[in-house]
Structure formats: C-alpha cells, structure tokens
Amino acid sequence: MSYKKLLQELSPQELAESFVFPVKLSAKQQKAADLLLTEARQKVREKMTDTEKLTGRLMGLKFRMEDYFRADKPNSEYSFGLNYIQTISSLLNIGLGLFKRTVKEPCY
Amino acid sequence: MAKASISPLEDTDFKQITKKRYFFDWKKEKVAAELFKLTLQGESEILGLLALTDFPGEFRMQIHLLCVSRDNQGKGKKYDGIAGSLIAFAARTATVKDFDQACISLLPKTELRAHYKSKYGMMDGGPQLFHEGARLQAIIKKYLP
Numbered sequence: 001m002s003y004k005k006l007l008q009e010l011s012p013q014e015l016a017e018s019f020v021f022p023v024k025l026s027a028k029q030q031k032a033a034d035l036l037l038t039e040a041r042q043k044v045r046e047k048m049t050d051t052e053k054l055t056g057r058l059m060g061l062k063f064r065m066e067d068y069f070r071a072d073k074p075n076s077e078y079s080f081g082l083n084y085i086q087t088i089s090s091l092l093n094i095g096l097g098l099f100k101r102t103v104k105e106p107c108y
Numbered sequence: 109m110a111k112a113s114i115s116p117l118e119d120t121d122f123k124q125i126t127k128k129r130y131f132f133d134w135k136k137e138k139v140a141a142e143l144f145k146l147t148l149q150g151e152s153e154i155l156g157l158l159a160l161t162d163f164p165g166e167f168r169m170q171i172h173l174l175c176v177s178r179d180n181q182g183k184g185k186k187y188d189g190i191a192g193s194l195i196a197f198a199a200r201t202a203t204v205k206d207f208d209q210a211c212i213s214l215l216p217k218t219e220l221r222a223h224y225k226s227k228y229g230m231m232d233g234g235p236q237l238f239h240e241g242a243r244l245q246a247i248i249k250k251y252l253p
Contacts, residue, residue: 001131002216006157010182016216016223017191018181019131020174025216025235033215038166041211044231046206048241056208057244063204 054090110148110154110187114197117143121154122171129178130157141172146194155180156190159197167206169215171198189251193229196251199244213238 003021049064125134134147141159159173176190202210213236216224224230228247230237
C-alpha cells in the first residue's frame with residue numbers, strides 16, 4: 001500500500017506512531033543532510049554535561065553485561081575489564097571534582 | 109502492561125511477514141540492514157518490525173524502516189507503544205555499541221516530522237531527526253524501563 005493511500009486511512013499522528021518510511025535522497029542531498037546532522041550533533045555534544053556522559057557510559061556497560069549474560073555463547077567482542085575501568089575512572093574523576101569544589105567553599 | 113520482547117528477525121519469521129500485515133518487502137531490507145521483531149514474551153506473533161543501519165564511523169544507527177502490524181495501528185489498535193519501544197531499542201543498541209557517543213537518526217516524511225518530535229522528543233538535524241545524549245537516554249528509560 002502506498003504512503004498516499006495510508007494517509008487516507010490514518011492521521012499523520014497515527015502514521016508516526018506506526019511507521020518510519022524509507023525516504024530516498026540523491027547523493028548530493030544525502031551529503032548535505034549528513035553535514036547538517038553532524039553540525040547539529042556537534043552542538044548537542046558541546047552542551048553535554050559530565051553526568052550525561054557518565055550516564056551514557058554506565059547504560060552502555062549495563063546493557064552489554066545484560067546481553068552478555070543472556071547470550072548462549074560468550075562474546076569476545078565485549079571487554080568488560082576495560083569498559084569497567086574507564087567508567088569507574090570517570091565516576092571517580094567527577095566525584096573528585098565535586099569534592100574539590102565542596103572543600104574550596106568556606107564553611108562557617 | 110504486557111511484557112514485550114525484541115530480538116533479531118530469523119529466516120523462519122518470514123513465513124508470517126506478509127505485505128498485507130507488514131506493508132513492505134522485508135526480505136529486501138535484510139541485505140543492507142539488521143532486522144528486529146517485537147513480540148509479546150513467550151508468543152510468536154510479530155507486532156512490529158525494525159530495520160537498522162549502522163554507521164560505525166559516525167557512532168550512529170539509522171532507523172531505515174519501522175512498521176507496526178496492521179491490527180495495532182490507528183484507533184482500533186490492540187497494543188500501544190510498539191513504535192516507541194522499537195525506537196528505544198534502536199537507542200539501546202546504539203548505546204551498547206558507542207556508549208556516551210551513541211546517536212540514532214531517521215529521515216522522516218515531511219508530514220510526519222512534527223509528530224516524531226512531539227511524540228518521541230527527537231531533535232532537528234537538517235532533513236534528519238536524531239536522538240543523542242540525555243534525550244537518547246530518556247527514550248530508553250521511558251519505553252524499556
């Protein structure tokens with residue numbers, strides 16, 4: 001069934017809750033679209049807080065562990081040792097930063 | 109609330125994937141994308157399908173195609189939140205691969221753009237919409253608690 005026919009059956013809101021349609025772009029349009037996406041992502045990344053970054057790392061590690069333990073066979077692509085150390089290291093750095101800020105403030 | 113399960117599509121699943129219920133030729137999509145299905149836990153009936161394309165150099169996964177089964181669309185639908193769960197699963201898959209740098213994107217039809225933004229909190233990235241950082245984390249927490 002074509003997209004136009006579906007628009008007669010469902011509202012745009014109902015369609016957005018039911019589909020992501022394939023959209024084709026020319027090579028030139030795709031290149032321009034990718035560039036704009038990269039720029040928009042860069043702006044989001046610049047504003048990302050340490051907490052957001054750490055949450056992303058912890059979620060990634062948690063999901064990897066969930067998938068690893070659910071799987072029938074071990075997956076050698078996952079290296080928890082390194083991920084764990086990097087995540088804990090970030091957590092300690094953020095914690096240390098908070099501690100430094102706390103002790104610098106005068107307390108009466 | 110019904111418990112759902114999302115897993116990779118298997119060759120045997122194509123027997124139940126008809127164009128009448130799932131609208132597209134999903135076998136074709138298998139060539140260029142990873143395919144996933146949403147079912148109720150312990151049941152085989154597919155309620156939604158997702159085609160994901162990986163862009164590893166960009167730390168990004170693109171939702172190329174998504175479809176909720178015909179009887180779960182519009183006013184007479186049996187279950188709600190199928191598309192949201194599949195989008196959240198895409199976000200989870202990206203997070204597993206790229207941690208805090210993860211991003212998902214989709215290229216919307218013009219008429220649907222505002223609805224993806226209001227319903228799923230997606231952000232403008234030129235013609236494409238995307239999730240990254242706090243919003244990516246939020247959609248995972250909302251639909252895959």
